[in-house]
Amino acid sequence: MVDRSGTREGSRRQIPEPELSGRATVPHRLPRRDFLALAGAAIATPLLPRDVFANVETGTPLHGLSAFGDLKYAPGFSHFDYASPEAPKGGTFNFQPGYWYYNQNVLTFNTLNAFVRTGDAPPRMEICYDSLMVRAYDEPDAIYGLLAESVTLSDDRNGFTFKLRPEARFHDGSPVTAEDVAFSYNLLKEKGHPQLQLPLTEMAEASAEGSDLVHLRFSGRQSRRNILTVAGYPIFSKAFVEENGFDSSRLVPVLGSGPYKVGRFSAGRYVEYERVADYWARELGPAKGFNHFDTIRIDFYRDRNAGFEAFKKGDVYWREEFTARVWATGYDFPAIRDGRVVQTYIPGEKRPQLYGLVLNQRREQFKDVRVREAISLCFDFEWTNRNLFYDAYARSHSFFERSLYMAEGEPSPEEQALLNRFRGEAPEAAFGEAVKQPVSDGSGRDRNNLRRARQLLTEAGWTPRDGVLHNEKGTRFTLEYLVRDELFLRQDASFGENLRAIGIDASTRVVDASQYQSRQNAFDFDMISMAIGLTATPDANGLEQIFHSRTASVEGTYNFAGTADPVVDELIEIAGKAKSRDELTVTLKVLDRVLRARRDWIPNWHLTNHRVAHWDMFGYSENKPDYFFPVESLWWFEQEKAKAIGKA
Incomplete structure (x- = not known):
């Protein structure tokens, strides 16, 4: 899965930030999609063996699936361990999201359809929709039945038959049928956001078999763990879509069946999600103990400072801080001093995270790896970090930072054996010590690094003319850094000065939120910053979204760099077919080595914790799940605390 938060200073999309979060999340989020509607204790069925897709007995109804058969929860479990069934319901949770998916935008919105490529939708529309199966946030890759009480694999393991729960209902009271499910999959394959379409490429058929059985059939060319992504897709009412359409042209939410539905809203200003009191799955195991707030509200602030001022005044109740300077110096206001607002660190998730600058190789000047290395210098x-971020961050080097998939030092014998298959094709730098980002003398203008950068540019055919580099065609070397907030100007001043010092005509362009998202989706930029969070067990689906040649020309995907390399493609396919966690780990470490040697991105930095500030009127479990942190689903409102600080 991928979730995304566009940023430049430490954040997550579930993503770090420059000094801001800007758009996926990875897809928590590459998608596998993290729908927050949870549910699904199921029929009594055996636990899966170690390799679910290779070894599991076909024809047997299963209550859950995982990448390698490691299910924590038995059939009929009462609730997830990190859930809080005893928590009270009620209150409003007004917060500023730190991650979002698909066409969602945290600065504005003009549509309530979050599952198409066009338009800007508000974050958290996904909580209005149920899916066949849902993730367990305390397991690296397990899913359990929600709309589906069981799933049965065909003999060739390319077909999946889901038996629907008879009690499942849409918000208008109509039943969720197999016809609705099949319709939804066919609809998303034809008209869905590219991040939803791509995992359905090899879906040959989605069909209803009666009212309660739906069959998904794949070609056999799909990733072996593809179903873990696809089973988490949103399900829509067929009757509603046929009557109202499925596009971004209107502010009408598609009818869903999730724990929340859209309440009051004003386009571009705020949206409220109202808890469905009679939510059909509220007593089912994976849904029990979640979604405690009566209302979840998101206000939209186009200026980051305005959003912070709203939090200080108490208009916003919960905020994850992605700006080190603000965290260090800005949290000194009356509500902090008298204890009404609390600052805290919450442990980060055990998921790989990629955050950095992306150079668009669709632009001629960035196609040479030597140019990309020169820019990184x-x-x-x-x-x-010292002058702007108060030494808050650690340097990132890997495309799988903070995970066991991060390559380190010399290749292991297992890694070397796989690498040797690509001798003469993969960059030579991939075969030695894992490539690291350069270390400077901390002066802001390291002469040795800049000298090396000039040398690389000369080798790549760029020569100075009137103080600016030109190639042999006489083309001027320009680099426009596209951002959506003026805070980037301060943060990247030193970087821009260094680029200009070596002869690159570098500039930073600030555009509004809608234009930024439109240009980002269309790959209309030289360089942007981006944070993408991957799932704990990355699959080919998510990796393809960022690195596969198949997505290099598909607008709306995460392949911002335009990576199109047969070696990378093959490694992603090998990862998708891995039959054990050890095999997957070796493959991803090799992929990390190749990507780092290619220098498609410039990894920036990372933070191990969430920096959170909130008005002291919430309760939460200390048993935080390791793999996802949907605060709006896990926390709850405490009336007495709210009264004590004047918020009741």
Whole structure:
């Protein structure tokens, strides 16, 4: 799964940030999609053997699936361990989301359809929709039945038959039928957001078999763990879509069946999600103990400072801080001093995270790896971290930072054996010590690094003319850094100065939220910053979204760099067919080595914790899940606390 938060200073999309979160999340989020509607204790069925897709007995109804058969929860479990069934219901949770998916935008919105490519939808529309199966946030890759009480694999393991729960209902009271489910999959394959369409490429058929059985059939060319992504897709009412359409042209939410539905809203200003009191799945195991707030509200602030001022005044109740300077110096206001607002660190998730600058190789000037390395030498992390970020961050080097898939040192014998298959094809740098980002002297203008950058540019055919580099065709070397907030100007001043010092005509362009998202989706930029959070067990679906040649020309995907490399493609396919966690780990470490040697991105930095501030009127379980943190689903309102600080 991928979730995304566009940023430049430490955040997550579930994503770090420059000093802001900007758009996926990875897809928590590459999708596998993290729908927050949870439910599904099921029929008494055996636990899966170690390799679910290779070894499980076909024709047997299953209550859950995982990548390698490791299910924590038995059939009929009462609730997830990290859930809080005893928590009270009620109250409003007004917060500023730190991650979002698909066409969602945290700065504005003009549509309530979050599952198409066009338009800007508000974050958290996904909580209005149920899916066949849902994730367990305390397991790396397990899913359990929600709309589906069981799933049965065909003999060739390319077909999946889901038996629906008879009590499942849409918000208008109509039943969720197999026809609705099949319709939804066919609809998303034809008209859905590219991040939803791509995992359905090899879906040959979605069909209803009576009112309660739906069959998904794949070609056999799909990733072996593809179903873990696809089973989490939103399900819509066929009758509603046929009457109202499925596009971004209107502010009408598609009818769903999830624990929340859209309440009051004003386009571009705020949206409220109202808890469905008679939610059909509220007593089912995976749904029990979640979704405690009566109302979840998101206000939209186009200016980051305005959003912070709203939090200080108490208009916003919960905020994850992605700006080190603000965290260090800005939290000194009356509500902090008298204890009404609490600052805290919450442990981060055990998921790989990629955050950095992306150079668009669809632009001619960035196609040479030597150019990309030269640009990376101009970014002085040591100076930036000390002078702007209060030494809050650690330097990132990997595309799988903070995970066991991160390559380190020399290749292991297992890694070397796989790498040797690509001798003469993969960059030579991939075969030695894992490539790391350059270390500077911390001056902000390291002469050795800049000298090396000039040398690389010369080798790549760029020569100075009137103080600016030109190639042999006489084309001027320009680099426009596209951002959506003026805070980037301060943060990237040193970087821009270094680029100009070596002869690159570098500039930073600030555009509004809608234009930024439109240009990002269309790959209309030289360089942007982006954070993407992957699932704990990355699958080919999510990896393809960022790195596969198949997505390099598909607008709306996460392949911002335009990566199109047969070696990368093959490694992603090998990862998708891995039959054990050890095999997957070796493959992803090799993929990490190749990607780092290609220098498609410039990894920036990471933070191990969430920096959270909130008005002291909430309760929460200390048993935080390791793999996802949907605060709006896990926390709850405490009336007495709210009264004590004047918020009741």
